[in-house]
Amino acid sequence: MPIRIPDSLPARSVLEGENIFVMTEYRAMHQDIRPLNVLILNLMPTKIVTETQLLRKLSNTPLQIQVELLRTASYQSQHTDEDHLESFYTTFDQVKDRNFDGLIITGAPVEDLDFDQVDYWDELQEIMAWSTRHVHSTLHICWGAQAGLYFHHGIQKRKLEKKLFGVFEHRVLKPSSPLFRGFDDKFYAPHSRYTEVSREDVLAAPGLELVADSEEAGVFAVKTEDSRQFFIMGHPEYDADTLAREYRRDVDKGLEIAVPAHYFPGDDPSRPPVVRWRSAGQLLYTNFLNYYVYQTTPYDLKQI
Template sequence: MPIKIPKELPAFTVLSKENIFVMNIERAKTQDIRPLKIAILNLMPMKIQAENQLLRYLSNTPIQVEITLLQTKTYTSQNTPIEHLEKFYNYFDEVRDKKFDGLIITGAPVETMDYEDVDYWDELKEIMEWSKNNVFSTLHICWGAQAALYYHYNIVKKILKNKIFGVFEHRINKEKEDLTRGLDDIFYAPHSRHTTISKEDIERVKELDILSESEEAGVFIIITKDKRQIFITGHLEYDRDTLKNEYLRDLNKGLKIDIPKNYFPKDNIKNEPLVKWRGSANIVFGNWLNYCIYQNTPFMIENIK
């Protein structure tokens, strides 16, 4: 099942070596089908790493997936080569007149800031408003989920005394929902955040359903009843070493940070972390593409509204 990306994008080589089916644009042009058009607003500082993580799971699709990478104009990443951004990324102004089957808004390391103090907040608000009529289904991740719940429903985040950091058990609240179809009764997902949102605040909004939550990590997957807005508070897309690298980064900065929970075998950082969430990530991203988008998005993409 192919994902359609430029051959020069680093993810093409990375995923090909993992025996994941990626298709270059030249080959895709010979196939007489309409690809799903998915935009990714990448707010993560390590953009290439985030690309690889997301594209790995978007590759598990029934048809071609055509990716458009977006960056903010009001803030330029300091951790990604400018040559990479100029070659592979678009600004919102370049796509505002287009329609997309799906949009992913990633997390960002700004969670302890007030939303209004984030450099690109006004631009992000414009994109989130635009998504309501120009994207069939939008998937928000971690801070992106909190920001969207605040913008669309005025649900505020709350600062935690201790960071939610590690790999946690989750359970399904509604077994027959398309997005969580196929997940085990208990499944795992990574979290890395200093803030949270209240279950009670979400339950006050009639348009929202909580599909999954964790006793330790709180609410996990929230969805609108029409499946066009999805909010995931953790990081199913994370690689094996992502939490390890975040932990070592903070240690090297002299920050107070606890070892990630349920991550290193025997809590020994010399032991390689065990991936316990890959199957769940494949299911959730695959269900989003298939049930929330492919089965329902208009064939004539200009009819999205």
């Protein structure tokens, strides 16, 4: 089944070029199917790249999904054309009276700041509080996961000695969890961050379950016992070249940055990386949508 997006969204041509079935709004209006309504709060500066990565994962499922893109009103993006934002993004005031089957909150490159120093922190808190009443299940990614764990569960992030940067091996701690149905015992995922949450803090928090971690990268996946909130510390949606582009960007800026771990063959940046996380990343998003949104969300969104 297709993903349903606005006719002229830039991601459409990219996804169609990859033979992904994309349904335009016009065609979708003529089908008597209630799609899943998923809202994406995109906090990343490179919004088009991030929305394309996420739409690629959401589209490869047997479900029809109506995606809406949300941006913060309290902070103006410096890296995305305003015409694109005006055409395809909405603000919280425009959706706060509605209900959604799912919400995805992305990461953001603001890890060095305390949460209350982030320009849009007040607005993000309002959105996260709203999600507990208006969203059936919410997926938080990377910094978005750290922000969610802090806001909802009081878990503070802590700074790492150096950037966690590369592709790391992980283990499933709860094989019975539908989130990891179809996963191998060991799987890989990219990370790119300067902060973390501790395993001890997660295990001590009431109502939380640690369901996957890594010896090198630490906590990876946390969920609430009621499956209404998920917190993913890595970036399973990353493209093959995302870490390479981040690495070369920092090198060009003269920043001190290590070669991404376990990414380039022989740690040689001149060689193309080998992707080891694509299938696990797809399964994670598919399982989240299927088992924690589609299978349990009410048909009438007013009942959320």
